[in-house]
Amino acid sequence: MAKGDFVGDFELLVLLAIAHAGDEAYGLAIQQQIEQRTGRIVAIGAVHATLGRLADKGLVRYRVSEPQPIPGGKRRKFYRLCPAGVRAIRHSTGMLARMLNGLSPDLTEPQ
Amino acid sequence: MSPAPVLPRIAAALLWLASPPDDRPSVLADFEEAYAEQRHAGRGAALCWCAIQVALSIPPLLVRRLRVTRTPRTQGASMAATFLTDVRYAARLARRAPLVALSTIAAIAGGIAAATAVVSVMESVFLRPLPFARPDELVQLSTIIERFGSAAELNYLDADDIRTQAATLDGVAQYDAGAGTLRVHAGEPAQSVTVLSVDRHLASVLRVAPALGRSFESAEFVDGGPDVVMLTNRFWRERFGGDPAIVGASLEMGSGPAMIVGVLPPAADRFPSGGSDLWTPLTFPATSFLNQRGSIALSAIGRLHQGATLDSAQAELGTIARRLATAYPETNAARRFGVSNLQRAMVGPVRPMMLLLAGAIAALLAIACANIASLLLAHAHERAGEFALRAAIGASHGRLARQLWTETLLLFSAAGGLGAILAGPLARILVARYPGTLPLSSDVSLDVRVMTASLLLTLAAAFTAGLPTIRRSRQWRIGAALARTARGSSGRSTRRGTGLFVSAQVALSIVLLFGGFVLLRTFTSMASVAPGFDPDGVVTIRATIPARQREDAQRMVAVQDQLRDAAASLPGVAGAAHAMFIPFAPGSWGDGYRRAGSSDAIGPNGPFAHFFMVSPEYFRVMHVPIVRGRPLTAADDEGGRRVVVVNQSFALRTFPDRDAIGGRIDWNDDVWEIVGIAGNARHESLWDDFDPDVYVPRHQVPRGNTWLLIASARPASALVAELQQRARAIDPAILLSDAEPMRQRLADSAAPERFRAAITSTLALIALGLALVGLNGVVAYSVVTRTKEIGIRLALGERPAAVRRGVVGDALRALAGGLIPGTIASWIVGRWLVSASLVRTDLRLALAAVACAFVVAGAAVAAGPAWRASRVDPVDALRHD
Numbered sequence: 001m002a003k004g005d006f007v008g009d010f011e012l013l014v015l016l017a018i019a020h021a022g023d024e025a026y027g028l029a030i031q032q033q034i035e036q037r038t039g040r041i042v043a044i045g046a047v048h049a050t051l052g053r054l055a056d057k058g059l060v061r062y063r064v065s066e067p068q069p070i071p072g073g074k075r076r077k078f079y080r081l082c083p084a085g086v087r088a089i090r091h092s093t094g095m096l097a098r099m100l101n102g103l104s105p106d107l108t109e110p111q
Numbered sequence: 112m113s114p115a116p117v118l119p120r121i122a123a124a125l126l127w128l129a130s131p132p133d134d135r136p137s138v139l140a141d142f143e144e145a146y147a148e149q150r151h152a153g154r155g156a157a158l159c160w161c162a163i164q165v166a167l168s169i170p171p172l173l174v175r176r177l178r179v180t181r182t183p184r185t186q187g188a189s190m191a192a193t194f195l196t197d198v199r200y201a202a203r204l205a206r207r208a209p210l211v212a213l214s215t216i217a218a219i220a221g222g223i224a225a226a227t228a229v230v231s232v233m234e235s236v237f238l239r240p241l242p243f244a245r246p247d248e249l250v251q252l253s254t255i256i257e258r259f260g261s262a263a264e265l266n267y268l269d270a271d272d273i274r275t276q277a278a279t280l281d282g283v284a285q286y287d288a289g290a291g292t293l294r295v296h297a298g299e300p301a302q303s304v305t306v307l308s309v310d311r312h313l314a315s316v317l318r319v320a321p322a323l324g325r326s327f328e329s330a331e332f333v334d335g336g337p338d339v340v341m342l343t344n345r346f347w348r349e350r351f352g353g354d355p356a357i358v359g360a361s362l363e364m365g366s367g368p369a370m371i372v373g374v375l376p377p378a379a380d381r382f383p384s385g386g387s388d389l390w391t392p393l394t395f396p397a398t399s400f401l402n403q404r405g406s407i408a409l410s411a412i413g414r415l416h417q418g419a420t421l422d423s424a425q426a427e428l429g430t431i432a433r434r435l436a437t438a439y440p441e442t443n444a445a446r447r448f449g450v451s452n453l454q455r456a457m458v459g460p461v462r463p464m465m466l467l468l469a470g471a472i473a474a475l476l477a478i479a480c481a482n483i484a485s486l487l488l489a490h491a492h493e494r495a496g497e498f499a500l501r502a503a504i505g506a507s508h509g510r511l512a513r514q515l516w517t518e519t520l521l522l523f524s525a526a527g528g529l530g531a532i533l534a535g536p537l538a539r540i541l542v543a544r545y546p547g548t549l550p551l552s553s554d555v556s557l558d559v560r561v562m563t564a565s566l567l568l569t570l571a572a573a574f575t576a577g578l579p580t581i582r583r584s585r586q587w588r589i590g591a592a593l594a595r596t597a598r599g600s601s602g603r604s605t606r607r608g609t610g611l612f613v614s615a616q617v618a619l620s621i622v623l624l625f626g627g628f629v630l631l632r633t634f635t636s637m638a639s640v641a642p643g644f645d646p647d648g649v650v651t652i653r654a655t656i657p658a659r660q661r662e663d664a665q666r667m668v669a670v671q672d673q674l675r676d677a678a679a680s681l682p683g684v685a686g687a688a689h690a691m692f693i694p695f696a697p698g699s700w701g702d703g704y705r706r707a708g709s710s711d712a713i714g715p716n717g718p719f720a721h722f723f724m725v726s727p728e729y730f731r732v733m734h735v736p737i738v739r740g741r742p743l744t745a746a747d748d749e750g751g752r753r754v755v756v757v758n759q760s761f762a763l764r765t766f767p768d769r770d771a772i773g774g775r776i777d778w779n780d781d782v783w784e785i786v787g788i789a790g791n792a793r794h795e796s797l798w799d800d801f802d803p804d805v806y807v808p809r810h811q812v813p814r815g816n817t818w819l820l821i822a823s824a825r826p827a828s829a830l831v832a833e834l835q836q837r838a839r840a841i842d843p844a845i846l847l848s849d850a851e852p853m854r855q856r857l858a859d860s861a862a863p864e865r866f867r868a869a870i871t872s873t874l875a876l877i878a879l880g881l882a883l884v885g886l887n888g889v890v891a892y893s894v895v896t897r898t899k900e901i902g903i904r905l906a907l908g909e910r911p912a913a914v915r916r917g918v919v920g921d922a923l924r925a926l927a928g929g930l931i932p933g934t935i936a937s938w939i940v941g942r943w944l945v946s947a948s949l950v951r952t953d954l955r956l957a958l959a960a961v962a963c964a965f966v967v968a969g970a971a972v973a974a975g976p977a978w979r980a981s982r983v984d985p986v987d988a989l990r991h992d
Contacts, residue, residue: 028141044141045126045168049175050136074140 007088013038014050015089018060018079019105024081026065027051051079059085118146119158120287122165122825129172131179155238160607162563169570177513189344197517216526217482218881222476223530227231227565228537229469233553234564239552241454242378244318249453250424252283252411263446263456265411270755272435274312274449284312285409288387290697292365292655292846295350296954299597300835301365301846303653304346307387308394316414319380323347324358324373327392334970336396337370345375345814346388365655365846369505384457385408385548404442413454457550463947467867470940471626473488474619476572478878481619482885485612487519489892513580519577527569531562546862579612610925613886616935617929617965620875620882625937625961627868627875629944632952634868637861643792644694645734645802649853651693651825652678652816657844664813665749669723670841671809671817675726677837678821681830685822688728689809693818694794695856696849700724701761704805707766707775707782721762721802722778724812730756730789732822740772740787747808754808756787761803778805796859797986798951816903820853827852866948883972890922891976900941901980902988909982918980922973926965934962 007015017033031047034040054060062077072109081089100107123139130138131771142164149157183353240246252273255261265285266271273543274283291306311332320326322344340362342351351357361368378385400406417422422749435443477710491498498511538555649674654674671689678687690831692698693845700722705711711718727743730737738759747754755776762771762785783805792802821830838845858865894901899916937958 026141027137031141031145041163041167043167043171044145045129045138045170045172046166048130048138048141049170049171052131052175052179053132075141076140076320079135105176107146 007092009052010046011054011059012052012089012092014047014079015059015085018081018085019089023078026076051077054085055079057084058082059088090100092099119161119568121567122161125165125567125570125574127174129169129176129644131176132171133179134172134175136957138168142188148904159563160562162560166563166566170937177509178231191562197514198521199319200510200514200518201504204865207970208232213804215486215522218479219483219526219576220533222472222479222531222536223565223572224533225472225526226476226568227530227534227561228541229465229472231467231534231538231561232541232549232569233465234561235551236458236465236549241457241552242381246454247321247452248281248415248417249317250280250413250415250421250450250454251453252413253449253451254407254566255447255449256407261449262407264405264409266404266406266442267409268410269435269443269446269448270411273413273431274436275426275535276431277413277424277427279416279424280314281414282312283411283413283415283842284316285310285393285411286313286383287393287409287706288383290653290849291389291390291884292848294363294846297363300832301655301848303848304388304992305386305946307383307390308392310392310393310409313412315378316412319379320378321373323355325831326373327390331392334395334396336392336394338364339372339392340364340369340765341373341375341390343380343387343389344871345380345386348372350388357799363844365845367844369806379450381550389447390928397704402437409743413450421450421452424437425568434960438639442570445617454550454552456552461549463949464867466864467626467944467947468870469873471623474623475756475874475878476617477575478570478623478881480572481612481616482881483522484579485885485889487576487580488612489888491583492617493513498779509833516584518574519580523569523573523576527565530569532563534561544866546866568575572832581873583697610928611891613889613925614928614932616882616885617969618933619767619929620878620928621933621961621965622940623871623878624965625943625958626940627872628961629941629952629954630871630952631868631955632957634861634864636952637797637864638792639798642694642797643735643790646857648824648854649732650821650823650825650830651696651829651849651851651853652688652819653696653849653858654819654833654838655846655848656815656817657842660842661815663813667815668749668810668813670845672726673841674817674819674834674838675728675820677841678819678830679728680836681821681833681837683825684830685824686728686732686819687822688726690726690818691724691809691814691816693820694792695860696818696852698816699794701826702778704776704778707777713777718765719801721929722805722807722812723794724807724809724814726809729820732820735792736790738788738790741806742787742789743806749809749813751808751811753781754786756789756805756806757785758789758801758806759789760791760801761805762788764803777806781809797857826870836913867962879968883968884923885967886922887972888927888975890918890973891979893921893978894918894980897980898983898988899972901983902985905981905983905988906985913983914983915977917974918977919970920970922977923950923966927969930965932957937961 013034014030017030017037020033020037021029027044031042031044032070034042034047040054051060054069055062061081062079065076065078066109069074106107112476118139122142126136126142142161144166146157147159151161183950241249243249247372251263252265252270253261253263254265254269265283267285270283270285273280274977277283286310289306289308291304292301293304296302310325311327311329314320314326321341324341327339327341330336342357347353347357358371363369375390379390395401401408415421415425432443433448436446466603472565501511502508516654535556542549542551542555606860654671656670658665660670674685675689678684693702701719702722703713703717703719705713705717725731726745727745727747730742732739737756739757741755743756757765757771765776766774771785771788776783776785789806792804793801794804819834823830827850831847835847905911905914938954941950941958942955945954
């Protein structure tokens with residue numbers, strides 16, 4: 001188990017959002033996935049900062065797109081999970097599942 | 112298709128600065144895309160979203176940016192730990208130079224507090240929608256007559272026609288705000304209140320339902336119907352402590368008792384601008400002038416039908432106006448109607464004032480930032496040796512930059528926090544001191560939006576002030592620092608940098624000083640305008656004659672005369688008069704007339720004058736001179752010949768060819784002979800040209816509206832109390848209110864000018880102080896850092912006078928850099944002030960005066976350091992390091 005496989009709460013959310021977004025996993029799409037699914041306000045900048053950190057840890061990789069097809073269009077980074085990223089998700093969710101295992105349902109059921 | 116909405120530039124700039132270089136395009140692309148989506152919900156919502164997103168995004172991006180640019184050496188240390196180290200170090204430094212830290216914090220906190228306060232007021236005035244259902248549909252209706260311009264009022268019958276004919280309007284409602292008098296318990300002094308007379312449509316157009324009790328019923332909108340009132344929510348809470356049992360109780364209004372039938376919801380406090388205390392049903396007899404096509408006296412609002420636009424409503428009103436012009440050519444021929452968004456119409460009049468305030472405070476904040484920036488730069492320059500040493504033993508540029516950022520942000524967050532705390536009270540003071548009333552959409556409060564704005568302001572200020580130092584810090588290398596010490600002179604680039612800041616401060620200060628100067632001149636020249644009467648030693652009191660005394664006109668005038676006589680017999684009173692309207696109080700009677708025998712039309716196309724019904728003593732009490740002929744006398748009563756006194760302006764305009772005395776005019780279905788000519792006097796504004804005025808004997812045109820003018824040096828409050836005692840003998844239901852010296856009324860009419868002048872000149876003086884302190888600091892600093900150079904020059908035989916000239920010249924050069932852009936900007940601001948009619952004075956003279964004052968002040972400020980420079984002892988200087 002590499003040290004980098006430990007991820008924080010928000011990092012885990014970002015990793016899961018990348019998995020949800022599939023081929024369209026760029027900053028805003030990831031931010032919107034998290035906002036829609038969790039209902040909490042997520043700063044676009046926080047997502048980018050986290051993506052950078054995850055890339056440093058080798059959990060995700062990205063390719064830089066061609067500029068958007070509009071005047072002044074910018075290049076975007078599209079992210080994918082690396083094998084280590086997939087491992088980190090499994091590891092975190094597995095840990096969580098094992099911790100929850102055997103607890104009374106009113107503690108574990110979503111509200 | 113409209114172009115895609117653009118992310119606010121300040122947001123883009125902040126994000127660009129905070130993001131790691133590698134991530135900038137993708138962060139900005141995301142923000143642009145998301146912002147475009149948010150814009151569908153409206154501009155205000157999108158800006159709010161943007162402010163929150165930017166505020167939340169900057170900290171993680173900055174942290175990330177600093178981590179990315181860090182060298183591997185410090186990578187291991189925890190971010191938080193280094194941050195804490197930086198904070199502790201910064202705090203230690205602040206303790207070592209407490210004056211620098213404290214003055215920075217005070218200057219920035221003041222700036223941010225003022226800016227936040229203005230932002231919060233402006234947000235409630237301009238950005239927040241009116242607190243009524245679907246506020247965008249509410250419109251203000253106005254009447255436009257080519258000769259007189261536009262008035263936000265409609266004729267009562269015209270309004271009726273528009274209501275039935277316009278398909279683009281769901282409703283048209285009329286109202287009239289006026290002063291009333293009220294007494295809750297018998298025996299207590301009467302109180303002046305603002306009464307909104309509303310027609311039966313107003314509540315439904317605004318969509319307000321009573322919070323308590325009931326609305327008015329149809330029978331109450333009939334003339335002679337029961338007297339009822341609704342309390343506004345604010346008045347109910349302030350006057351009756353929010354007591355729900357008050358509904359059903361009776362109040363003593365000037366006209367008689369009135370029953371409280373309900374309490375309005377808080378939203379109604381926001382309409383019209385400044386709100387009102389009571390609503391009463393708008394009623395008038397069928398014979399009233401309000402019921403004739405000729406009069407335009409009632410305000411009007413409407414509600415757009417769903418789907419209708421201002422343009423379609425305007426087009427339809429055009430059609431209706433043409434139809435009415437054909438049907439009633441005598442009154443409606445030149446009449447058109449206008450429609451505008453209600454909120455925009457309400458805030459329109461305060462826009463120039465708010466822009467002025469915002470501009471002045473933004474300039475002051477910028478000056479403070481520039482000042483702090485040069486201070487930080489000089490301060491950091493002194494620490495160049497320390498930084499060079501740290502760089503030499505391995506600190507990366509990023510590490511040093513972070514240290515500087517931490518220090519700057521620490522200073523600014525302390526200042527920002529203090530500013531945010533001060534902003535609330537400051538905003539309340541601003542609203543309370545504002546001359547007139549602000550059309551606020553809600554109470555001024557520091558909500559999330561305002562606090563975000565304050566946070567962004569603080570961050571922007573910190574960036575502006577900190578960036579130059581941090582950019583410069585790249586150059587501090589050990590070699591350079593040692594060389595600097597060896598050479599003993601400040602780096603040219605540092606001097607250029609601080610010089611630029613001084614120029615910027617000077618330019619902005621000149622603009623502020625110029626603005627303050629012209630506004631102050633405008634106010635002082637206004638205060639010295641002669642009103643045409645003597646406002647000193649005259650006390651004004653409004654009297655409300657009960658309805659039963661008004662039924663018979665002769666009896667009513669007799670009551671008015673008795674009141675006047677009672678006032679004149681009070682101790683310390685030299686004389687008293689009564690009048691229907693008095694100068695510098697609301698209300699006037701503007702009317703058409705014609706020279707007898709001429710073919711002029713009486714009405715909107717003919718000559719126009721103001722008519723003042725006065726008792727004979729008016730001219731003596733007010734010291735209005737009778738230039739020729741005679742004043743009005745007690746003999747000019749209902750049985751006498753119809754006579755008037757006119758002012759010089761009237762005489763000149765109506766009888767340019769002959770003596771006006773003995774001339775006759777047609778007015779009010781009678782022929783009037785001019786018996787005297789009075790001096791011109793101002794009645795509404797100290798600025799306007801003298802209107803043609805006509806003074807008419809009260810007995811010949813009796814009206815219930817009564818003002819008493821009392822010639823006495825005694826305080827108004829004492830006079831009104833004593834007169835109320837005497838009035839009881841005449842009729843116990845007579846209510847007296849609005850007791851105020853005439854001088855005070857005059858001063859109140861200049862209140863907006865005084866307010867503008869006071870605010871801008873205060874800000875300008877602070878700006879001048881900051882700019883001069885900045886200049887002094889820069890010059891003194893450059894002298895200190897050049898001590899060795901100056902010493903060598905003196906040793907080589909340069910004369911002290913030449914050194915002094917050089918130092919002063921340096922200061923003046925820095926000044927000149929700001930003088931030219933400042934002068935140009937001042938001129939632009941001046942043109943705007945004139946076009947917004949905030950200023951009436953000679954701009955060129957003011958500009959020249961301000962520029963000269965700046966040069967003199969600059970030279971004076973540089974004199975101290977110049978003197979010290981010329982006294983440098985070469986031996987000491989060379990031993991300096």
